[in-house]
Amino acid sequence: MHFDRKELRQYVNQSLTDDKMIAEISSHVNECEFCREYCEEYRIVLDSEKSAQAIQIPSRAFKVMDLLYKESLSGKIISLKRLEHNSARIFQLAADSGEKPKPEIENIANMYSDQPELILRLMRDNLKKQDYIQLIADDDSLISGVMVEIPDADQSFITDNNGIALMDDDISGELSSMKWQIKMPSATFELNPLKYDPEATEYQQDIILQTEKNDKIKVSFQGKTAGKQISISILQLEGQKDFGHVRMIITQKDKSQSKILSPNGEMLFTITNPKDEIKIRLF
Numbered sequence: 001m002h003f004d005r006k007e008l009r010q011y012v013n014q015s016l017t018d019d020k021m022i023a024e025i026s027s028h029v030n031e032c033e034f035c036r037e038y039c040e041e042y043r044i045v046l047d048s049e050k051s052a053q054a055i056q057i058p059s060r061a062f063k064v065m066d067l068l069y070k071e072s073l074s075g076k077i078i079s080l081k082r083l084e085h086n087s088a089r090i091f092q093l094a095a096d097s098g099e100k101p102k103p104e105i106e107n108i109a110n111m112y113s114d115q116p117e118l119i120l121r122l123m124r125d126n127l128k129k130q131d132y133i134q135l136i137a138d139d140d141s142l143i144s145g146v147m148v149e150i151p152d153a154d155q156s157f158i159t160d161n162n163g164i165a166l167m168d169d170d171i172s173g174e175l176s177s178m179k180w181q182i183k184m185p186s187a188t189f190e191l192n193p194l195k196y197d198p199e200a201t202e203y204q205q206d207i208i209l210q211t212e213k214n215d216k217i218k219v220s221f222q223g224k225t226a227g228k229q230i231s232i233s234i235l236q237l238e239g240q241k242d243f244g245h246v247r248m249i250i251t252q253k254d255k256s257q258s259k260i261l262s263p264n265g266e267m268l269f270t271i272t273n274p275k276d277e278i279k280i281r282l283f
Contacts, residue, residue, distance in 0.1 A: 003028060005162065008035060012042045034107070034121075038136065045138055074213070075186035075283075079179075080111035080120055109176045118142050120180060122171045131171045135163035135182070145251055145281050147183040150175060156183075158249055158256060185249075185281035187215040187237065191230075193275045209280075214239040217280065232280060233266040247283040252276050 003011075003025055010016045011025045029036045108122040108131075118137035125132065135143035143163030149156045153175060157165035169175060189209040205221045216235040222228070232250065237243045242263065249258045250269045253276050259267045271278070 003035060005038065008039055009042055012039050013046060034105075041138070074184065076184045078113050078116070078118070078182040078184070080113055080181055083110035083112055083119075106172075108172050111180055113182070116142055118182075120148065120182070122176055124172065131167040131169070133157065133159075133165050133167060133171075135159055137163075142184075145188075145249065145256075145279060146185070147247075147283055149181050149183055150178050151181065152178050158258060160254065160256065161251075183283060185283055187211050187213070187282040189215075189217060189280040191219060191278040191280065193277060208235070215282070217282075219280075228271045228274065230269050230271060230278070231266050232269065234261060234263070234282070237282070249281045249283065250278065251281075252278045 007016070007021070007025065008029075011022065011029075016022050016025075025035075029039055104125070104127055106124040106126065108124055110122070111120040112118065116137065116139070118135055121134045121136065123132050123134060124130070133148055135146070135148070137143050143159060144161050146159055147156050148159065148165060155169075155175075157167065159165045189211065191207070191209070207219045207221065208216060209219060210216045215237050218233050218235055220231040220233075222231065230250075232248065234243070234246060234248070235241070237246070245260050245262055247258060247260050248267050249256065250267065251257075252269075252272055255272055257267070257269055259265075261267060269278075
């Protein structure tokens with residue numbers, strides 16, 4: 001479909017060493033408006049960074065700015081506006097019997113936010129007969145593991161690491177004209193690669209994770225011959241033990257799981273690989 005964003009960035013900053021991949025990306029970018037726009041936007045970012053390199057800012061200032069920025073986005077609802085100008089076709093399939101070429105990938109609609117800067121694209125893959133949405137932004141935290149909502153249709157979707165979420169419904173009709181918005185997680189926790197004894201048949205370890213805003217969860221790591229799981233419960237939100245229902249989303253690489261928890265509830269998650277980081281988000 002498209003090249004990975006990391007590969008496109010490496011192509012733009014000329015850090016790729018595989019000549020074949022360079023040629024493939026170059027050819028693809030010439031044909032694909034989506035990837036071409038991403039590369040052009042990334043070039044602008046690189047040019048801005050080069051201009052700013054002459055200005056020395058203390059590392060502590062960067063940490064403070066990053067913390068303030070993340071706090072400002074915590075639990076934020078980002079309303080989206082419709083982009084009227086729309087590119088309806090990206091790839092073309094060969095026509096059969098002189099028929100008009102059918103677009104392989106259709107861009108149904110585009111929506112955007114000025115602050116923070118991001119774009120939501122409503123897409124259709126005609127080859128796979130699959131509709132999907134994709135968020136685009138320079139900051140990965142704005143597109144990965146966030147909730148995209150259609151309030152009037154009472155629908156919500158969680159994006160993967162590439163900012164993509166698959167849809168079951170047809171988005172070319174009524175849904176595309178409805179109001180869309182993005183909901184950022186109110187708290188995010190990261191569980192580093194786990195250490196355990198693979199020979200042990202049964203064991204348990206409890207870990208307490210806490211944010212700067214005094215959100216706190218308990219992670220119980222359990223290992224048994226039948227498999228390895230973590231059980232997660234919420235201890236407090238912003239220092240308060242009394243809170244309403246909260247949606248918890250756990251991701252590990254491409255695996256994602258979601259559940260709405262009550263104050264005394266817990267969520268079980270089966271670990272795919274103990275060496276991979278686990279992210280826990282609360283909405």
